[in-house]
Amino acid sequence: MILWFTYILVAIAALGGLLCVVLGLAGRRPSDLTVGILGLLELGLIAQVVISIIAPFAGNPPTGSLLEFWVYLVTAVLIPPAAVVWALLERSRWSTVIMGIAALAVAVMVWRMQVIWTVQGS
Template sequence: MILWLTIAQIAIAAAAGVFCVTAGLAGRRPSDFTVGALAVVEVLLIAQVVVAIVAPLTGNPPTGDPLEFWVYLVSAVLLPIGAVLWALMERSRWSTVILGVAAVAIAIMLWRMQVIWSVQIA
């Protein structure tokens, strides 16, 4: 994993999470802005998948368990899709909060993926 990309993804996911939770608690229903925030997070996660495939081929293999890393990554990629589907099916203020919770969960998962990739010595 690339550290600066991971830090940028964490910052963007956390900002999207705070934005969506704040909008939801303020009574806003899912909108283009809240769903779009999760779409940006999803695009960055897809970029992370590409990096995770290419990095070991260029001499940057994970030091932790690759299976654990990939389970985190695939789960993180599926999380925004599920949250957006939820928000589109149940258009209430709580679905906007769910979008935010999903984004914060992704930020936490990204940090754990970075730890698995670079900190553990196998």
């Protein structure tokens, strides 16, 4: 993984998640803004998949469990679309909160992936 890209993904996920939670608690239903935040996060996660495939060949192999890393990454890639589908099917303020919680969960997962890739010994 690339550290600066991890920081960007965590920032997008955390700030977007907090914004979605605040908007949801304020009574706002899913909108282009909230769905767009999760779309941007999803694009970043797809870029992370590509980076994770290329990095070992470029001399940046993981030091932790590769299986654990990929389970985290695949799960993180699946969470934003699932939250958006839920939000578009339900269309209540609580679905906006759920999108925020999903983004916050992805922020934690991305940071954990960084730890698995760089800190742990195999």
